[in-house]
Amino acid sequence: MTSPEDPEDPLAVQLLAANAGDGQAYARFLQAVAPVLRGIVRARGRSLPPDQHEDIVQEILLAIHLKRQTWDPASPLRPWLYAIARYKVIDACRRRGIRVHLPIEDYSDVLPAEEGADPLAARDDRREVDRLLGQLDPRSAEVVRALALREEAPGDVSARLAMSPGNLRVTLHRAMKRLATFGQEDKS
Amino acid sequence: MTSTDELIARLAEDPPPPAFSPRRIAALAMASIALPAAAFLLAAGMRPALLSAWVNPLVPLKTALPLAICVLSLLTLLRLARPGARPGIAGWLLLTPVAAATVLWLGAFALLPPAERFAEVGIASVGECLGAIILLSIIPTVCILRLLREGAAMNPPLSGALVGMTAAAGAATGYSLFCTQDNPLFFVSWYGLALLVVTGAGAAFGGRVLRW
Numbered sequence: 570m571t572s573p574e575d576p577e578d579p580l581a582v583q584l585l586a587a588n589a590g591d592g593q594a595y596a597r598f599l600q601a602v603a604p605v606l607r608g609i610v611r612a613r614g615r616s617l618p619p620d621q622h623e624d625i626v627q628e629i630l631l632a633i634h635l636k637r638q639t640w641d642p643a644s645p646l647r648p649w650l651y652a653i654a655r656y657k658v659i660d661a662c663r664r665r666g667i668r669v670h671l672p673i674e675d676y677s678d679v680l681p682a683e684e685g686a687d688p689l690a691a692r693d694d695r696r697e698v699d700r701l702l703g704q705l706d707p708r709s710a711e712v713v714r715a716l717a718l719r720e721e722a723p724g725d726v727s728a729r730l731a732m733s734p735g736n737l738r739v740t741l742h743r744a745m746k747r748l749a750t751f752g753q754e755d756k757s
Numbered sequence: 758m759t760s761t762d763e764l765i766a767r768l769a770e771d772p773p774p775p776a777f778s779p780r781r782i783a784a785l786a787m788a789s790i791a792l793p794a795a796a797f798l799l800a801a802g803m804r805p806a807l808l809s810a811w812v813n814p815l816v817p818l819k820t821a822l823p824l825a826i827c828v829l830s831l832l833t834l835l836r837l838a839r840p841g842a843r844p845g846i847a848g849w850l851l852l853t854p855v856a857a858a859t860v861l862w863l864g865a866f867a868l869l870p871p872a873e874r875f876a877e878v879g880i881a882s883v884g885e886c887l888g889a890i891i892l893l894s895i896i897p898t899v900c901i902l903r904l905l906r907e908g909a910a911m912n913p914p915l916s917g918a919l920v921g922m923t924a925a926a927g928a929a930t931g932y933s934l935f936c937t938q939d940n941p942l943f944f945v946s947w948y949g950l951a952l953l954v955v956t957g958a959g960a961a962f963g964g965r966v967l968r969w
Contacts (some may be wrong), residue, residue, distance in 0.1 A: 588773050596769035603761055627764055636909040636969065638774040639839045652841035656911055735771030742764065 581646040588637060599630060602650065606630065609654045617665060624746070629657040631739060704751055709744040716741050779835040782904045786831060789900035790924060793893050794931025803934045810939070818861065819944050820933040825854040826952070827926035834901075834919035838908025858945050865941040877943050886936065886944075890951035893928035894921070898959055902966050910967045917963010918956045925955035 580601060587595030606626045610617075614625060632653050640649045698718070702710040708730070715726045716737075727737045804810065811817045832847035866874060901920045910916035929948045938944055 588776075590773045592769050592771075595773075596765060599765040599768060600762075603765065623759075623761060627761055630761070630764060630768065632909075632969065634768045634771070636840065638777040638907075639909045641839055641842075644839075644842070648841035649839065650841075652911055653909070656840065733772075735768070738767045738771075742767075 578646055580650070581642070584637065584640060584646060585642050588640075588642075599633075602633065603630065605650075606654055609651070610658060613655070613658045614662065617662060621661075621665065625658060625661045627742075628661060629654050631742070632657050635739070701748055701751055705744055705747060709740055709747075712737060712740045713744050713748070717745070777839075777907060779838065782838075782901075782907065783831060783835060785904055786897065786901045786923065787927075789897040790827070790927030791931070793896045794928060797889070797893055798931060798934060801935050804937045807934060813939060815861070815941055816939050818857075818941075819936070819939070819948075820930055822854045822858050822861075823926040823929035823933065823948060823952075826851065827923055827930055829854070830919045830922040830926065834905065834910075834916050834923065835908075837912070837916050837919070838905055838910055840909050840911055858949065861941045862945040865945075869940070869942065873940075874942055877938050877940055882938065882943075883947055886932070886938070886947045887951050887954075889932050889935075890925060890928045890948065891955060893932060894924040894951075894955045897924035897927060898955060898962070902959070902962060905963075905967060906969075909969055910963070913967035914960045914964040916967055918960035920963055921956040921959020922952060924959070925952045928955075 580598060583594045583598035583601070587598050603626060606629050607622065610622045610625050610629070614622060617625065633650070636653065640646060702713060705713070711730065712726065712732075715721045715729075716723060723734060723737060726732075727734050730737070732740065829847045829851040833844050833851060836842050836845045836847065898921055901924060902917065905916060905920060929951065933944070933948075936944065
């Protein structure tokens with residue numbers, strides 16, 4: 570197939586090219602989609618704290634990335650895109666919904682100063698890092714150790730763990746986010 | 758550069774994914790149904806005089822109804838593997854074999870004398886029927902759930918239920934060529950119960966396995 574069903578939609582044209590291997594078209598597609606997603610997250614995620622909106626935008630971008638081959642070029646792009654965004658916003662609400670979110674500023678005079686924000690930098694202590702990484706699945710933990718702690722070359726790591734470079738990046742991104750939430754939970 | 762821009766730059770370096778092919782999934786799904794069923798029929802044998810039994814028009818229905826359910830539910834779950842897609846005609850057509858089976862059951866109940874209605878029901882006969890269909894469903898359920906992870910089901914329990922339904926209806930189609938119980942009250946009830954059990958299990962597993 571060389572042209573999408575709806576050639577009027579520039580996003581459809583870009584994603585079609587992207588799925589055929591055009592990385593630049595793909596970057597333009599994601600850049601164009603990000604503001605659309607921000608709008609959706611603002612509109613649908615009212616119950617979510619605004620400082621997490623950009624995290625959710627990134628989660629939707631990752632979902633689009635991992636499922637981009639499920640768009641059928643014979644059907645319009647927007648319903649597909651909005652369905653993924655809706656699914657991920659609901660997912661985000663479900664996962665974050667249970668946790669009560671209070672703005673930290675209100676407590677700044679009662680709480681002691683934090684030692685640091687970065688979940689790994691703040692905990693140089695080896696045992697503490699091992700404990701945090703132990704909460705991840707072993708594969709993600711190894712990716713974090715190799716890339717973030719030992720700073721090995723991504724190419725070597727992806728060869729050693731038999732993961733594609735893309736899969737490696739996505740795994741690292743997710744693992745770091747989960748570590749950040751573990752860190753927050755520990756402090757609260 | 759914000760972290761979102763960085764993420765986009767990293768994602769854009771990835772090679773394009775292999776195409777999502779419902780046709781390939783459908784072919785592999787059918788193979789995962791047909792192989793265990795064929796092995797069972799080779800080992801246990803088809804019922805004697807299968808073709809002459811089909812002179813009674815109710816007997817081919819025992820094969821045709823599960824086959825229709827299997828095909829329609831497979832088509833529906835493949836459609837639902839794409840975000841934003843509607844179930845389509847196949848999803849609605851799925852109601853027709855279910856309605857036909859209900860009519861068949863009620864008709865047989867009304868026409869048969871009370872003593873003959875549940876004459877064949879026994880632990881051995883029901884156990885054989887339920888056990889065989891459920892066992893033959895296991896491999897296809899696992900295979901189709903795995904295949905469906907290539908897609909993106911928006912409602913994982915629903916898609917999982919359709920996986921179970923496809924597998925069990927396919928297993929029942931194969932089993933029906935062995936089965937000699939031709940009373941609709943028997944086969945609609947017990948094929949139906951096996952189908953419900955596997956559909957429920959599919960919904961439960963699908964809710965976990967098909968999330969993304």
